[in-house]
Amino acid sequence: MNIKVVKFGGSSLADAEHFRRVAAIVKADPGRRYVVASAPGKRDSSDTKVTDMLYQCYELVRNHEDISEQFARIAERYNSIIRDLGLSFDIGGELDYIKNAILHHSGRDYAASRGEYLNSLILAKYLGFSFIDAESVIFFRENGSFDDEKTNAAMREELATRPYAVIPGFYGAMPNGTIKTFSRGGSDVTGSIVARAAEASVYENWTDVSGCLMADPRIVKNPRPIRTVTYRELRELSYMGATVLHEDAIFPVRNAGIPINIRNTNDPAAPGTMIVSATGEYDSDAVITGIAGKKGLSVITIEKDMMNAEIGFGRRVLEVLEDYGISFEHLPSGVDTMSVVVNTSMLDDHRERVLAAISRSVHPDSIVVEDGMALLAVVGRGMVKSKGTAARVFDAIASAGINIRMIDQGSSELNIIIGIEEDDLNAATNAIYREFVKE
Numbered sequence: 001m002n003i004k005v006v007k008f009g010g011s012s013l014a015d016a017e018h019f020r021r022v023a024a025i026v027k028a029d030p031g032r033r034y035v036v037a038s039a040p041g042k043r044d045s046s047d048t049k050v051t052d053m054l055y056q057c058y059e060l061v062r063n064h065e066d067i068s069e070q071f072a073r074i075a076e077r078y079n080s081i082i083r084d085l086g087l088s089f090d091i092g093g094e095l096d097y098i099k100n101a102i103l104h105h106s107g108r109d110y111a112a113s114r115g116e117y118l119n120s121l122i123l124a125k126y127l128g129f130s131f132i133d134a135e136s137v138i139f140f141r142e143n144g145s146f147d148d149e150k151t152n153a154a155m156r157e158e159l160a161t162r163p164y165a166v167i168p169g170f171y172g173a174m175p176n177g178t179i180k181t182f183s184r185g186g187s188d189v190t191g192s193i194v195a196r197a198a199e200a201s202v203y204e205n206w207t208d209v210s211g212c213l214m215a216d217p218r219i220v221k222n223p224r225p226i227r228t229v230t231y232r233e234l235r236e237l238s239y240m241g242a243t244v245l246h247e248d249a250i251f252p253v254r255n256a257g258i259p260i261n262i263r264n265t266n267d268p269a270a271p272g273t274m275i276v277s278a279t280g281e282y283d284s285d286a287v288i289t290g291i292a293g294k295k296g297l298s299v300i301t302i303e304k305d306m307m308n309a310e311i312g313f314g315r316r317v318l319e320v321l322e323d324y325g326i327s328f329e330h331l332p333s334g335v336d337t338m339s340v341v342v343n344t345s346m347l348d349d350h351r352e353r354v355l356a357a358i359s360r361s362v363h364p365d366s367i368v369v370e371d372g373m374a375l376l377a378v379v380g381r382g383m384v385k386s387k388g389t390a391a392r393v394f395d396a397i398a399s400a401g402i403n404i405r406m407i408d409q410g411s412s413e414l415n416i417i418i419g420i421e422e423d424d425l426n427a428a429t430n431a432i433y434r435e436f437v438k439e
């Protein structure tokens with residue numbers, strides 16, 4: 001049978017009404033055999049995620065303060081779901097145990113992980129599926145890194161005995177049995193790990209948007225959803241700030257050749273976005289797949305006559321950045337100039353010292369820093385095959401009266417990256433979107 005692994009995010013499991021939608025989705029396809037659940041998210045914009053409430057409990061205990069009120073609020077989130085679903089399921093014992101464990105300092109990660117643990121217990125009951133505790137199938141090494149092999153073996157073995165199961169996202173166990181979580185949003189990673197172990201035909205990631213959008217909806221009005229995106233394109237887009245998935249969620253399924261389908265729990269009929277390894281074809285009307293931008297960058301421009309002949313010049317500049325723990329974003333260079341684009345916030349910690357160290361190391365004729373720069377990436381696997389894309393991008397920006405400060409076309413021809421003033425980012429994004437997307 002075609003096994004599908006389905007992960008539901010916090011907003012998809014925030015209350016009983018959403019649990020019903022989730023159950024309808026799971027039951028609509030018998031292939032949806034393994035469900036990964038997040039903790040209850042926000043029910044409206046003023047609400048608090050259960051995970052955040054659990055972190056707050058942990059902090060209260062650390063400060064020797066009372067957690068009764070806060071914990072009661074958490075308990076009520078779960079009890080109201082159980083009540084509204086009409087389930088006869090008593091989690092009172094579980095809640096008492098957890099409260100006690102948090103009070104007795106069982107750790108920050110343990111506290112946070114209970115959000116997905118409890119939600120998954122309830123969902124398993126509601127669906128009539130088995131419950132597999134993530135602590136028995138997801139493992140970390142002594143140094144805190146994720147133990148891929150041990151996890152895959154244990155997970156495969158467990159899934160083989162359970163035809164239908166719910167697995168809590170976000171956490172696993174350390175070698176000594178204590179709980180450790182992935183970073184925030186980590187249920188996406190759990191879903192990907194389960195999909196690989198189950199040899200799923202697809203990893204469905206259900207959230208509250210209809211897939212990835214071609215541009216940031218805060219900048220472009222009603223941007224189109226992206227139907228198909230490759231993992232590499234997605235990397236480019238998410239690096240520039242478009243977030244749909246936890247970064248680490250890509251690797252397990254990508255290596256196994258399993259596509260990810262981003263779907264909307266509130267609009268299950270929408271096809272969402274397919275994230276795939278490779279696609280031979282590309283939509284002919286979509287030369288570009290998406291546009292994403294990133295603000296808060298600075299350009300360090302270093303000039304020196306005959307720089308091109310000086311062996312090791314670039315390495316020495318980058319070595320200084322390395323010494324100060326600053327990663328660089330881009331490296332456009334000319335014959336006698338080299339520019340390094342870095343995050344302003346990273347540079348700010350040691351600005352003067354970094355510039356002095358570069359001066360000492362390469363003795364430039366001049367070195368200047370300009371802040372307030374943004375990068376805009378136009379990403380699309382279709383660009384390789386269509387002529388004139390760059391010209392269209394630059395024309396659109398010029399027509400909007402925007403000055404381009406830097407251009408970098410990735411050698412893969414997967415993206416064109418443009419440096420502009422931060423204040424021009426919104427106008428440039430809209431200009432490019434209008435050029436390529438005809439309504």
Ligand code: ASP
Binds near residue numbers: 038051183186187
């Ligand atoms: N509940 C966790 C968080 O809020 C993990 C997740 O939802 O993926 O980050």
